[in-house]
Amino acid sequence: MRALAAAIVLVYHLIPGAAPAGLIGVDVFFVISGYLITRLLINEYERNSRIELKAFWLRRLRRLFPALAFMVLVCVALAALVGGDALVKARLQTITALTYTYNWAQIATGSDYFAASDPLLLTNVWSLAIEQQFYIVWPLVLLVIVRWRGRAIVPGLLAIASATSMAIISGTNLSRAYYGTDTHLFGLMIGAILAMIISGRAPRPSSPRLVRLVGLWGPAGWLAVAVLAAIGTQIYDDDRGLYIWGLPVASLASAIIIRAVMPDVTVASAMARGLCAILEHPVLVWIGTRSYGLYLWHWPLLVLANYQWPSASPYLVGACVAALSLALAEISLRYVEDPMRRAGIIATLRAWGAIVVASFRRGPHRLRGDSSTMTFRHLSVGRRIVTLAMTTVTAAAVVLASVGLAVAPTKTTLQMQIDAARAQLDQHNDARRNGAAPQGTASPKPTEPSPPPSDKKPPATDEDKTGNVSLSFIGDSVMLAASPAITARWPKALVDAEVSRAMPSIDHLISRQLAADSLGDVVIVGLATNGTIRDDQIEGVLHAIGADRRLVLVNGYSRPKARWVIDANAAIDNAARQHPDRVFVANWHTVAADHQDLLASDQTHPRKAGIDLYVKTLHSAINEAATSLDGH
Template structure:
C-alpha cells in the first residue's frame, strides 16, 4: 500500500499495475463478489511489493553512498503515509459519532488510537474482549491492521538490514559486491520462520491471532525483501534494458495462475492458508514482480503497465484507506441499492475520495522538496490533534433522564398478548422471601440491554441476570455473519448460571428474552440447521422447556418476550445475513408461544412494540429504539418500551407478591 519514494531506483509502471490488481481484489472481496472469496489476499500482494520496493530503495542507497540514512528514510515514509491516514481517521471518528451506536464508540476510540500508533493489527487480534464490539458490525478502521504491519516492517527492517550488511562487511573474504548474497539466506530464513510460526500457532479458534500477527504475516514482506536482494545487482532491473528470460516468464505465468486460483478459492479460515498457503501466495506474486522488473518489455510488464491499472495503482493507498469505512457507511438500507449496483456506487465514491486525497493531500506534500524546520513539530501536533479528536469524539452521549412510569394504569396497552392477566389482589406465594415485588431478566445481551436501561422504580426491584453472548442453544458449531463462531466460554453451562441467579433473586416474575443466538445456523446431526427446521425446532423446544423450568424454579411467574426483528449487519452485497431473516424470528416466536402454552407462562409481544409496522424499525413512538439493529437504546427502553412493559410486569408481580 506504500508507494515508491524519490530514491535511486527508476519508476516502473508495471508495479503500479500490481498495486491496482491487489486493491481491486480487496474491493471485490469486501464488496461481496462471489467469484473472489480470496480477494483478501490482495493485501499479501501489497506486502510482497512493499517488501521488494523498500528493500530495493535501501540497498540502492547503500550501494551509492555506503550507508543508509534512517532518519531520511523514516521521514519519507511519514510524508508518504501519515497525512492521508490522519485525514481518514478524522473523518471516520466524526462520521461514526453520528452513525455508530454509543455502545461501540468506546471500542472505536481504541481502534483509532491503535491505527494512529500503527499497532492496529494487534488491536484487531485482541478486540474480542468487548462483547458489543466483537459481535457488532466490523470496525470502520478494521482495515488499518495491514498498515500497522507495514509500518512495523518499515521501522524494524532497515535496522535489521543494516545489521546484516554490517555483518557481511566484517567477513573480510567476501568482496563488497557479494555481501548482499551472503545476507540473502538470512532473509529467507526469516521468511521461513514467519511461515512456521503461522503453522504452529494456527488453530480454528485462533484465526485472528495468526491472521493479524506481525510475526505470522511477515512472510510476504520478507519474500519481497528476499526478491530485492538478487535483483539489486541486475542491470536490467535498474536500466530497463530489454531482455528475454523464458524461465522467469514461465514462473511468472505460473505465479499469475496460482494467484488467480488463490483469490478465487481461498477462505480466511482455511487451515491450508496458514500451513504454507500464504507463503505460496507470496512466492506467486514475487514471480510476477520479478519478471516485470527484469523484463520490462515482456508481456507481463506491458499488461501491468496499462494506463487504467497505472492510474489506479497510483491512488491505491487512498483507495485502500477510504474503501472500508465508505463500504460500511454506504449500506443497502441507506442507498436502496444491492448487488452490483451497490458495489458500483461504493467504488465510485471510494475512487472520488481517494483521487481527492491524492491530488489535494498526498501529492502536494510529497512534492515539497525541502520541508520547513518546524515540520516534525507540525506533524506531531497533527497527530496529537487527531488523537484528541479520537478520544473526545468517541465519548458516548449522556443518557436521557429516566421518565417516571405510571404502574397503576388498569387497561393493558397495545402490544400485550391476547389474554394478558388482569390485576388481582396481592397474595404471597409459599416460601417467598419478604420484600417488595421482584422482577428478574434472563436471556442474552438483548435482554441485558432491556433490563439494564429500564428506569428505576420504587414499587418493585429489577435484577438483570441476562448473560451477554449466551443464549440457550449450546451446540458448539455456529455460523455468525457467514463465518464460524464458537460459543463464548461458559455458555454451555447457561442453565447453571440461570439457576444461581434465580436462587439469589427469588423473583416474583422471571422475564425471558432470547434472540440472536437461537437464530443462527448451528450444526446438528452432522449438518447445518436453523430454527424453522423440524429437528432443530425440537432441539430448541427442549432447551426452552429447561429455560422456563429454571426460571420458575422458586415459584416465579414466567413471562416470555417475543424476539423483535433485527438488522445487525448487512452482507457485503447488501443482503441480510440468515440470522436477520424475519422468517427465522417468526419461527422462534412460534416456539415461544408453544412453550408458554405448555408451561402456563405469559407471552408479551415485544416484537409488535419494537416493530409496530410488522418489519424491522430503528425508531418507534418517535424515538430510536435500536442502537445497532439488535440491542435497545436507553432512550427507546425508557420512553417507549418501559411505559408498555413495566405496568404489565407489575401486575404479574403483585399477583404473586
C-alpha cells in the same frame, strides 16, 4: 498489482458477500511492500556500499504521513458532524493512527477487528502501522545480513515463524492473530525473500532451455491470479482455515505474480506478457497510483455513511463511497502527497501559508523557496477565491476535529445499553440464586413508540400461557440487551446471555444447567448473531435437553455481509420442519426486517424502542412451546 490489491479490499468492504475473504488484498499490499522496499535498499547498498537510513526514513515519512494526516483530519471532522457512535474512541484512534501504533493499541484494548457492530472510524490504519513498523526495523536487520550469501534464510525463517504464530493464536484470539505485527509479518517477509533472490533486472536467458524454464513463470502467474480469486471469493473471513493456510497461500500467490511480470519472464513467455499488459493498462495504473489514498479513505467514509444512514442500501452506499474515495484520493495525491513528497512537508506548508497571505494582497508576488514549491506572478481572482475557500474549509475541519476529539465517548450507545442490561441481569440472577423470588420491574418506557406488528411476524399477545412452565434463556448480546424486559415479563426465568457468544458454546451451557438442575421446561436459544448454526448442533441440543422439554430457537437479523446469519436461520427453519412438536421459531429476522428503524446502528441489536417488539416475538413462540407440553 497495487490496483489489484486495492480492488480486492474495496470489493470486500463495499459489496456485501462479493468477496467474503477480500481482506487478502491487504496481504497483497504487504508482499508488494516487502519486495519493493527490500529491493530498493539492496540496490542502494550495491551502488554505494551503504544504506542511508535517515534519508530512507525521511522519504517514507514524506510519502505516507501527509495523506494519513489529511484523511484523519477530514474524517474526524466529519465524524464530529455525524456525532454519537461515529466518535467512539476517536482520541485513542487518532493518536495511535498518527504514531503508527494502531494495531497494538487495539490488541491492548481487546478490540475485535471482525465485530460487525459499531465499527471504529480508523480501523483500516492497522495495516499502515504494521508497514511503518516494518520500515523502521527491517532496514536495521538488512544492514546486518545484506552481505551474507544466504541472507534470504532470515526472512524465510521469520515468515515461517509468523505464519505459524497466526495459525496457533487464531484458534484462541483471532483479532490478536490478525492485528499483530509478529503474526502478520509473513507477507512482508515473502516479498523480501523474492527481492533477495531475484534482482528485478534479470538478464535475458542465455539458452533455449533456460528460456523455457523462465517462461514457466508466465502460466504460474495466471494460476496465482486464479488462486487469489478463489481464496477471496470462496472462503469466508470467519473461517479459521483462512488464517491457517489461506493468507500465507495468498501471499505466496502474490509473490508469484510479481515474479511473472519481471522483464526476463515477459521476454520468454507470451502468457507473462499478456498478464503484464493487463496489469499495466492505463486504468489500472491510474488506480494503482491512487491505491494508497483509496485504501485510506474508503473505510472511514463507509463507517460514517453507515452511522448516518444505517438503513440505506449497502450497494448504494458502496457505490457512493467508492466514487467519493476516488475523488478524495485524487485531491490528496495532487494537492497533499505529491507537493510534500517533492518539496518536503515543512516547505510545502510554508508555501501554502504564503499563498494564503498573498491571496489577500494586491499586485504581483513571488514565493520564495525551492523551485519545486508553488510559484506564481500574481493570484487571479479565481485562485484567490479557491484559496480562501480551501483555507476556510481547512480551518473548519481543524475546529470540528478538535471539538470531536474533546467530546468523543469511550463507549457506543449500544455498549452502554448492554452494560446497563448486564448490571440488571446480574442482580436478577443473584436474587434467583439466593432463593429470593425476583420481582419483575417494568423496563424503561421507550422514547419512541413501538409500531404495531406487521402481517409477517408471529401474532403478539399479552396472554401468558406458560403457567407453571419453567423457562431457561441462553443467548448472545441481542438477548442480553433485552434481558431487563425479559426478566420483567418472566421474573422466575433463568437468563444466561453474554456478548459474542455463538452456538459452539451451547453444549457446555446446557450441561452446566442440567448439572445444577436449573434447566427449564422450555429452553430459549438465541445464538444466531455471531456465527453459523449447523443442523447437527441443533440435534445435539435436542438430545441434551431430552424429549420432555421444548426448544425455542430465535433466528437473527443483520447486515447482508453477515452471511452466517443466513446460514443459521436456514438451519433453524430446517430444525422446526424436522421437529414440529419440539422446535419452535421466534422469528426475529422477519420482525426486525419490517422495523429496521427500531434497530441500533449495527442493524442487529434492538434499540430501547425495539426491545418490546423483540420480547413480544419471543413471547409468541414461548406460548406455542408451552402449550405443546403435556397438560397445557
